[in-house]
Amino acid sequence: MTVGERLKYAREHSGLTLKQVAERSGVGESSLSEFENGKREPRLSQLHALARVYRRPIAFLVGEGEIAREVVRWREQPEPQTAAEVGAEFRQLAEQYHVLEQLCDDRRPLRLCEPADESRAGYDAAQSFAHRIRSELQLGDRPGQALLRVLEEVCGLKIFHLPFEPTGAAACTVSPTFGPAILLNSKSVRWRRNFDLAHELYHVLTWRSSGSDTGDDVSGWNQQEEKWANKFASVLLMPDDALRAVLAKAIRDEQIRFTDLA
DSSP states (O other), X not given: OOHHHHHHHHHHTTTOOHHHHHHHHOOOHHHHHHHHTTSSOOOHHHHHHHHXXXXXXXXXXXXXXXXXXXXXXXXXXXXXXXXXXXXXXXXXXXXHHHHHHHHTTOOOOOOXXXXXXXXXXXXXXXXXXXXXXXXXXXXXXXXXXXXXXXXXXXXXXXXXXXXXXXXXXXXXXEETTTEEEEEEETTSOHHHHHHHHHHHHHHHHTTTTTTTTSSOXXXXXXXXXXXXXXXXXXXXXXXXXXXXXXHHHHHHTTSSOHHHHO
């Protein structure tokens, strides 16, 4: 792809019009149009301004070859422009973190469990998968207290928090450059972020088998996939064996009656 084609790609995938880019970068609309159409080349200062607006490194704008397909998939997808802009910031954060890892020579191998092919075949499969992940990650009887720390510090998964609307939205991506990453909404309450993290974890783990390497840059999951992800998150965060043990003890100690539970 030429520089002009890359500039157009970056603008469109940031959800911005030529007028919006001109207002944010200080580069005129006519110049932007000429750059994208290949009629003339931007100066270095203009490339720097556009890279900042598009949340891309300059190396991306002047690179050679085809661009790897970029897919950000959402739960409760925001408005298209919000999704595009937040998605661009999300990718930028993941790319910058990846660069920091390389500069610090601290690129840790990703340690995420590979799902079996049948992990996406229904509710029972999602439940079994959740039990397996809880065991392999050694999350214990209260997974919600340890999940974020284990995924970041032990598994090396990139997790970011940004404010956006709606508060029930979250997203994930798997990039050939920086690997898997999850975006949580910092406006959501703690329990919701915990659930969204477990929900998006299911999508990351089943990314390849779901065919997510194809499709639009900003898109959502189908209804069935979301239901399986909800089942996975529910079982992962509230293990039935641990819950039954706590309730049995509470009933024995007369702290709660069976009728109260019902």
